[in-house]
Amino acid sequence: MQKNIIDLLFENRGIFISGKQLAEIMNISTVAVWKRIQRLIREGYEIEALRKKGYRLASKPTRLWPSGYNIPETKWLAKEILFKRSVSSTMDLAKQAYKSGKNVIALAREQTAGRGRRKKVWLSEADKGIYMTIVVRPDFPAKLLGLINLATSVVISKLLKEHYGIFTKIKWPNDIFFNGKKICGILIEAETEGSDLTYLAVGIGIDLYDNRIYGSLSESKIYINPMEFVSLIVKKLDIGFENIIIGVDSLLSYWRLNNNTLGKRVAINTPGGLVSGIAKEIDKNGYLIVDSDGKFSKVISGEVILKDADE
Amino acid sequence: MNISNVKKLIKLFEQSNITELSYADEEFKLTLKYTTTEEIPPKPDATGKKSDDSAKSESSHNETESNLKAIKSPMVGTFYRAPSPGAKPFVEVGKTVNKGDTLCIIEAMKIMNEIEAEFPCMIRKINIENAQKVEYGTVLFLVEPL
Numbered sequence: 001m002q003k004n005i006i007d008l009l010f011e012n013r014g015i016f017i018s019g020k021q022l023a024e025i026m027n028i029s030t031v032a033v034w035k036r037i038q039r040l041i042r043e044g045y046e047i048e049a050l051r052k053k054g055y056r057l058a059s060k061p062t063r064l065w066p067s068g069y070n071i072p073e074t075k076w077l078a079k080e081i082l083f084k085r086s087v088s089s090t091m092d093l094a095k096q097a098y099k100s101g102k103n104v105i106a107l108a109r110e111q112t113a114g115r116g117r118r119k120k121v122w123l124s125e126a127d128k129g130i131y132m133t134i135v136v137r138p139d140f141p142a143k144l145l146g147l148i149n150l151a152t153s154v155v156i157s158k159l160l161k162e163h164y165g166i167f168t169k170i171k172w173p174n175d176i177f178f179n180g181k182k183i184c185g186i187l188i189e190a191e192t193e194g195s196d197l198t199y200l201a202v203g204i205g206i207d208l209y210d211n212r213i214y215g216s217l218s219e220s221k222i223y224i225n226p227m228e229f230v231s232l233i234v235k236k237l238d239i240g241f242e243n244i245i246i247g248v249d250s251l252l253s254y255w256r257l258n259n260n261t262l263g264k265r266v267a268i269n270t271p272g273g274l275v276s277g278i279a280k281e282i283d284k285n286g287y288l289i290v291d292s293d294g295k296f297s298k299v300i301s302g303e304v305i306l307k308d309a310d311e
Numbered sequence: 312m313n314i315s316n317v318k319k320l321i322k323l324f325e326q327s328n329i330t331e332l333s334y335a336d337e338e339f340k341l342t343l344k345y346t347t348t349e350e351i352p353p354k355p356d357a358t359g360k361k362s363d364d365s366a367k368s369e370s371s372h373n374e375t376e377s378n379l380k381a382i383k384s385p386m387v388g389t390f391y392r393a394p395s396p397g398a399k400p401f402v403e404v405g406k407t408v409n410k411g412d413t414l415c416i417i418e419a420m421k422i423m424n425e426i427e428a429e430f431p432c433m434i435r436k437i438n439i440e441n442a443q444k445v446e447y448g449t450v451l452f453l454v455e456p457l
Contacts, residue, residue, distance in 0.1 A: 117421050119395035142385065146420045173420045188422040193411070193429045195385050271389045271444040286420055300444070301389045301418045 005036050009047065009057040010211065010223040018054035070228075072235035075242060078103035078135040086126070088113040090133035091189060091203050098135055098199060105234060106133040114205060116185050117303070122205050129207045130226055134234060136200040140241065145190060145197070147244050147251070149174040150286040152186050152202055154254045155240040159232055164222045166213050169260040172279065172288050172304050177260055183207050183214050204233065252282065265307035266290060268299050275299055276307075317341065379435055382426070382452040384445040388419030392441045400441075407433045407457060414452060417445065431457045 005022060019030045019037075026033065037055055041047055048056045071079055082104040087093045094106035111124035111131050124131050153174035160166040160176075168178045176184035184206045191199040207214040211223050243251055256262065267276040268290065277292030288299040320334065320341070334341045384390070392400040392415055401413050408414065413425045414434075432454035439451055 117418075117423070118391075119398075145386065145422055145424065149420045149422055186421070190422060190424040191413070191427055192385050192424055193427045198411075198427065199425075271442050300387055300420065 007223050013057050016053040016056045070231045074238040076137050077234055077238045078105050080104050083107045086110040089115055090131050094133040094135050094201050103135045116187055131205050133201050133203045138197040138200050142197045144244050147286055149188050151240045151244050151251050154251050155236045157258055159236050172261040267305045268302040270299055270302040379453045379455055381450040384417055384449045384451055386417055386419055387447055388417040390439045390443050390445045391416040402434045404434050
């Protein structure tokens with residue numbers, strides 16, 4: 001992984017590093033270092049620059065700051081950022097914008113009423129995570145709607161692994177766990193009229209602590225630049241959406257290899273009643289097959305409770 | 312009629328387009344009837360007699376005036392009448408809604424899909440209980456277009 005200046009400053013928080021040192025590590029000129037530092041300051045990072053001493057990251061760079069965002073070329077996902085310091089929920093912000101004719105990626109540093117499934121509260125304190133809602137073009141095939149959640153969790157899990165070396169596991173269908181703790185939740189809101197989609201939005205909440213994935217403090221010193229992470233999510237998720245259409249096999253096989261649910265004892269509250277047993281498999285729709293002493297049930301919705309010790 | 316003939320009859324019935332078939336002789340009576348959740352076109356000479364109440368959508372058709380329209384589920388999932396547990400339902404019987412108003416939510420794979428009215432209408436019947444499983448094509452509401 002190529003280190004950038006913010007990584008280096010982050011690893012040396014509280015200590016001054018000279019421009020010359022940075023230039024040597026990065027293999028660029030001191031003028032180029034200075035230019036990059038200026039850009040980071042414009043993006044909102046509080047970097048102290050002292051003559052003869054060098055540069056120091058003054059405060060925890062936990063903030064989302066959209067000016068650092070590289071707009072990826074997308075087919076399915078919105079391109080335009082709508083950023084607010086504080087909102088009730090990015091889901092609401094995205095929907096309002098949509099109703100006034102704009103497809104946006106809604107971002108906020110804080111949500112005062114962040115929500116999950118069935119309006120469960122999702123704690124979204126200022127600068128303690130990435131809170132975003134991405135609007136998707138509604139001509140996405142409605143019959144593939146059921147796979148969006150699974151695909152989104154696969155994209156984020158894979159991204160954390162490949163770009164940051166953080167190995168996560170997915171709980172059916174879409175919660176992402178790291179070291180036994182949920183670090184990412186996904187909420188999809190859609191609207192249909194007849195068999196046509198009229199609105200589709202993917203909400204993603206990722207807990208960050210001190211710009212690292214929560215729970216990775218001891219294992220990982222990897223600094224996550226929020227806006228860089230957001231750009232990557234948008235870019236990879238757009239490809240993920242295309243993959244749902246082309247063929248779900250690779251998505252499903254990643255899911256199968258990186259989950260904490262299959263083979264475990266589970267209890268799920270479904271509309272048909274409580275289903276408990278061993279989670280056996282997911283089918284091509286992503287539905288969970290549960291074996292209750294030889295009686296197999298197909299679970300389409302419900303909250304999975306893992307009965308065994310933490311995973 | 313022996314059992315293999317009954318089997319043949321069932322097979323023929325399944326392959327045909329008819330929705331109801333009755334057969335009777337001195338000692339035997341057989342009625343085959345489709346009770347899927349798919350909409351069965353009402354027949355002009357419908358008797359109104361009900362043999363049982365096995366299919367909700369069918370029983371509702373018998374009391375349906377021809378101007379009512381069915382709103383069906385676009386997906387397999389769980390039917391919710393309200394945005395969150397304990398909240399007020401989106402619609403009640405007798406309520407009029409505009410095009411685009413939310414009627415209910417169908418959830419599958421943690422995707423919350425709001426079902427919207429395709430045209431202005433009045434809710435005449437709610438066919439499904441809250442938090443019940445629905446199939447693709449299950450009739451959720453009967454509405455009167457306005």
